[in-house]
Amino acid sequence: MRDPSVFVLGAQKCGTTTVADLLAEQPEVFVPSIKETYFFCDPARFELGTDWYRSEFYAVKAFGAAKLLCDATPFYLASSCAIDRLANFNPGSGRYIVCLRDPVDRAYSAYWHQQRLGNETLDFEQALASESERVSLARERGQRWWRHAYVEVGMFGSQLRYAFERLGRENFLILTSEDLRDIAEVQIRIRAFLGLPRREGLPSSKRSNASGRPRSRFLQDAVNRPSIAKRFIRKVVPRELRSSIGRNLLELNLKPFRYPPMNERTRGELRSRFKSDLYELQAHGVMVPQSWFSGSQHG
Template sequence: MGAAVGRWFPKGRPQTVTEGLLAVRRQLDKDRPLPDFLIVGAQRCGTSSLYKYLEAHPLVVPSLRKETHYFSHHHAKGEAWYRSHFPSRAYRTVVRRRHRREPLTFEATPAYLFHPWAAERAAALVSEAQIVVLLRNPVDRAFSHYHHSVRRGWEELPFEQAVAVEPERLAGHVERMASDPSYRSNDFLRYSYLARGFYADQLERWATHFPRERIHVLRTEDLFDRSMETYHGLLTFLGLPPSSPPELANHSYRGSSRPQGAPMPASVRHTLIEIFAPHNRRLSLFLGRDLGWDE
């Protein structure tokens, strides 16, 4: 037994339970089904809550981890590593027999929307997947992102100064990521407060790899202000029957909408509204509806 265990848990570094399970799953079932749909973003928009909302559906079997980061950070680990995050065909058969309907599986990595390679990589492997995007007022998203970086110890500048120096901080990183698929940048993750809110650019990139009719865009504000209507609309898009999930337990949006510390100065908010306005107009044209974020 000890030798067998050693095969799954290499010597020299500790293994978490999840890592051990993934190692076993890679060996036992290298042909696990790939996800039927992906939640691709955006960061700080409530994707953790949406993930929990969906995993409560009886015909949804989620990934072992909410965020696999396969199409962003871990693509070099290979398809078998990615498949190991999803339920086996045998388990899906059990669910199908129980409910007399084919279940769906998914993962939710909010970094995918902004990552320059994620859409192309996803299309190469899961070309038939449906794409779900959750978008929040980019001004509020930027402020939430900033406070997240402060809590993590990454950010020491005041918010107004942090957004002012963002172009300098990100200079070269986006271009290098676009030209070098193996390049990873912490600054790209931590300090892209405004850039991640230029949603039209990101959606247009995804739409070059996936048909528009398979991309479903939700407003974060609607998910929490009109929860059931928005949730049922998503189920319809995914081809799932109606369900009555437990009350949404938000882990990222409601708390981050009231960040600790001083509120955003009105003058800063006004400036950011002006910065985002042309991007929001492009987004409205792309979606064919006004998102109501220019106030």
């Protein structure tokens, strides 16, 4: 049994699903059908141990020609505990891909994503005002605090500083949402980063995890929420198969949705909150688009 050595660390709503899908298309890379294992950032899962992690997500025999195993969980970057655990799990040998986006746009997109999942009931301004309290309470309870961490998850500069210190700057590939406009070039960069030979005939366009809303909330909850039926299915259906079925059902259940524009005053306040962190991001050698500072290209 082999361990994953390729990790898409984050951040959520920055293109991690697209990158994970691109990785899954490489015959040398295996990505589980549910790309987000949450193992290193979820206390309950981490307590199950590394043997559980390996057998739950990487025990399948269908690796084919895959030489590299991947874990793409978009909240690892924001969790110092996850970074510490990764440093101990794969000391010096891991390869880490990070996807970044204008943090203001990311925060708003993450908010509507949680609305879609049924995890958010406040309006955006209320959610921002309540973030610190909600995140602290979730941490105390060992819950998934990042669900409502709209600002905290977007502090890329401080997060990368810590990740570089613990995991080694040379082991990172940093991509931005602007980079993902040229999928063919991203494919080339990913393969070079992983030490894989260049391939011809790669797809030139791919966009995964587009925004939407569920046609049926009942179906979404049936797939996502715990239930007696799901516990039975878990015992008789292999993880890869049930994960693939669940993912396909969720995608078919989505209908297109374009969320309303952000309040401009709120946008300006967020722009100010992220500004110093963006300067730190630049100090770490990351090419930060000017629009992330000015918001001149927001949509």
